[in-house]
Amino acid sequence: MRYILYIVLMVILGVLPGQVWAFGTLSNVGSDHYKVDFNLTLIGPGVGPGHAEVWKRWLDSVWDTAGMANECPKINFEFHVDSSDAFDEFDLPGDYTDDTRTRIHSDALSGLQESFPDSSYVYVVDSDPGQYYRGWANSAEGSFGQSGWSTMDAGSSARTISHEVGHLMGMDDHYSENAEGLTTVDEGWEGNLAADGRINDSDLVNDSSKFIDARVLSEIIEAIEHQTGEDLACGKPDIEGEMVWHHDTGIVATDVDGDLLVELDYIESEGDGSDFLVTGSVNPIDSTLTCTSSICNSCGCTTCTIDKATTGYVSGIANWSEDGNTLITTLNWLESQWPQETVSMFFSCGGSATQDTALLSSTFIQSGIIGTSWEVEFPDDVAQKEFSSKNYAGTGIGVMNFHTNE
Amino acid sequence: MPTKTPQRIAAFFVVILIFGIGVYILSDYFRFNREVTVSDVIEGFDGSDLNNSFYQLDKYILSPSKHAEAAQNATAYLGSSDPEILFAAVYLIVNTGDALYAPYLVPLLSHDDVLLRTVVAGRLIGWGEMASIPVLIESLDSDLMLPYADPPRRLSELAQEALPYYTKQDYISRNEWQQWWSQVKEQLIWNASTQQYGL
Ligand SMILES: [Zn+2]
Numbered sequence: 001m002r003y004i005l006y007i008v009l010m011v012i013l014g015v016l017p018g019q020v021w022a023f024g025t026l027s028n029v030g031s032d033h034y035k036v037d038f039n040l041t042l043i044g045p046g047v048g049p050g051h052a053e054v055w056k057r058w059l060d061s062v063w064d065t066a067g068m069a070n071e072c073p074k075i076n077f078e079f080h081v082d083s084s085d086a087f088d089e090f091d092l093p094g095d096y097t098d099d100t101r102t103r104i105h106s107d108a109l110s111g112l113q114e115s116f117p118d119s120s121y122v123y124v125v126d127s128d129p130g131q132y133y134r135g136w137a138n139s140a141e142g143s144f145g146q147s148g149w150s151t152m153d154a155g156s157s158a159r160t161i162s163h164e165v166g167h168l169m170g171m172d173d174h175y176s177e178n179a180e181g182l183t184t185v186d187e188g189w190e191g192n193l194a195a196d197g198r199i200n201d202s203d204l205v206n207d208s209s210k211f212i213d214a215r216v217l218s219e220i221i222e223a224i225e226h227q228t229g230e231d232l233a234c235g236k237p238d239i240e241g242e243m244v245w246h247h248d249t250g251i252v253a254t255d256v257d258g259d260l261l262v263e264l265d266y267i268e269s270e271g272d273g274s275d276f277l278v279t280g281s282v283n284p285i286d287s288t289l290t291c292t293s294s295i296c297n298s299c300g301c302t303t304c305t306i307d308k309a310t311t312g313y314v315s316g317i318a319n320w321s322e323d324g325n326t327l328i329t330t331l332n333w334l335e336s337q338w339p340q341e342t343v344s345m346f347f348s349c350g351g352s353a354t355q356d357t358a359l360l361s362s363t364f365i366q367s368g369i370i371g372t373s374w375e376v377e378f379p380d381d382v383a384q385k386e387f388s389s390k391n392y393a394g395t396g397i398g399v400m401n402f403h404t405n406e
Numbered sequence: 407m408p409t410k411t412p413q414r415i416a417a418f419f420v421v422i423l424i425f426g427i428g429v430y431i432l433s434d435y436f437r438f439n440r441e442v443t444v445s446d447v448i449e450g451f452d453g454s455d456l457n458n459s460f461y462q463l464d465k466y467i468l469s470p471s472k473h474a475e476a477a478q479n480a481t482a483y484l485g486s487s488d489p490e491i492l493f494a495a496v497y498l499i500v501n502t503g504d505a506l507y508a509p510y511l512v513p514l515l516s517h518d519d520v521l522l523r524t525v526v527a528g529r530l531i532g533w534g535e536m537a538s539i540p541v542l543i544e545s546l547d548s549d550l551m552l553p554y555a556d557p558p559r560r561l562s563e564l565a566q567e568a569l570p571y572y573t574k575q576d577y578i579s580r581n582e583w584q585q586w587w588s589q590v591k592e593q594l595i596w597n598a599s600t601q602q603y604g605l
Pocket of ligand 1: 163167172173556557
């Protein structure tokens with residue numbers, strides 16, 4: 001109830017609840033191979049001149065080694081560490097609970113986000129050697145898509161830094177603690193960065209793969225997937241490029257196994273008649289997708305049923321034979337849970353083409369689109385071709401480009 | 407007489423909505439604007455709710471302008487027999503105090519709880535209290551872990567950080583440090599300007 005009221009209040013105040021703050025990017029850089037660029041800003045009185053550089057070196061070494069040692073997918077981690085001597089003073093509000101965490105972060109971090117957007121933050125406490133300060137990080141769910149927040153002391157070890165930043169990326173703790181503060185490593189997690197306090201710092205930096213295993217990486221992958229809507233499971237067709245994620249989801253493309261290939265965002269237009277436009281790449285079949293009736297090609301199996309007056313999206317992807325001459329498109333469809341009717345469109349097999357890329361485009365005028373989805377089949381012997389898509393809504397949000405590898 | 411029920415229902419819901427929003431704004435205001443005193447923070451420390459307990463302590467630690475107030479008020483709890491309250495008070499002084507607070511912490515160097523006295527010693531060595539050195543040396547071969555640390559950390563890490571830093575000696579084992587201490591303890595002096603112990 002409180003959350004509903006919060007949303008109502010925020011909407012009334014013109015503030016979007018659950019505002020998303022990007023902190024970096026996830027890129028697909030090859031077959032079952034991703035790259036995470038993680039932005040971190042060090043603030044507070046404990047930040048010294050060499051901190052950003054040293055922390056970056058440690059974090060790159062620890063997380064990149066572990067990510068690349070992972071069987072599948074491989075993940076490159078690169079940390080971009082900035083620092084500032086401002087923001088010494090924090091006025092932390094309220095009690096810290098799962099309920100209030102988001103609000104606390106938005107209150108405490110608002111000034112920071114103006115100065116250092118797209119970053120997670122570490123408040124570095126000024127400390128002397130031997131001084132005990134307990135560091136922490138805000139989330140076991142990961143902070144992909146929002147700013148994570150952590151505090152550590154100036155003398156933090158590579159192990160502490162790697163552990164806390166691991167939390168910011170989605171790693172959980174795997175030890176328990178009794179009320180007196182005595183810790184016990186969970187069974188099976190001995191020697192793991194997520195649990196064990198007896199790991200030697202230099203051993204960790206030299207070869208972190210001994211201390212960060214697939215279980216830890218899968219927690220981080222899960223957090224990335226949760227926050228980005230991406231599916232990092234192995235065995236999908238290659239996709240390269242970079243995606244920009246937004247909070248609201250619109251079109252989702254999956255392969256035949258249900259693995260997500262593409263997610264295209266949009267925001268519903270509030271009935272103002274805004275144009276929604278989705279375009280694919282470039283080729284002459286655009287007219288087929290602005291169809292109002294059945295279409296058949298040489299395969300005889302392409303159909304399109306769409307009522308232009310009441311639906312509002314179109315999408316697609318094209319597969320081409322290796323010689324580039326045959327279109328073996330399987331795509332697509334769309335379905336609108338439109339109040340008046342359900343609209344569907346289905347292309348199942350190809351035709352021929354004279355160029356390498358296909359265009360699927362449509363313009364439609366409608367508002368309140370509810371959901372779209374692609375089903376894309378990728379035959380093994382077909383090179384995946386370029387696809388790009390844009391989605392314009394009333395707010396203009398929703399841009400996505402990617403290229404599939406030949 | 408014609409009924410106006412739909413309008414009444416609508417009006418009812420509007421009133422409820424406005425009331426709800428009012429309640430939310432007020433509860434939100436009190437929830438996030440309540441002033442928390444040092445006493446609240448220390449007395450409220452609860453080892454079974456670490457996130458919030460340390461968050462409350464951080465309200466003072468992450469706000470250097472409140473450090474003096476925090477350290478000063480925390481001294482009143484150093485005689486507490488409640489281990490959680492005592493820990494919270496010590497932790498707050500360790501992280502907000504300065505060398506002027508050393509006399510308050512020195513008696514705790516002989517506290518029964520080895521975890522507490524080691525945390526105290528880790529702070530006092532940098533405030534020039536030589537009595538902290540044997541306490542830290544004692545912890546060097548301890549298998550215990552620092553209380554509440556995330557990630558878990560060995561208790562001995564404090565000594566391993568602090569002893570070489572403040573003495574410029576690089577012994578490793580407890581025995582070596584012990585031997586060195588027996589030899590120098592009568593002559594060692596603290597130089598506040600260099601933050602070093604020397605002969
Ligand atoms: Zn942790």
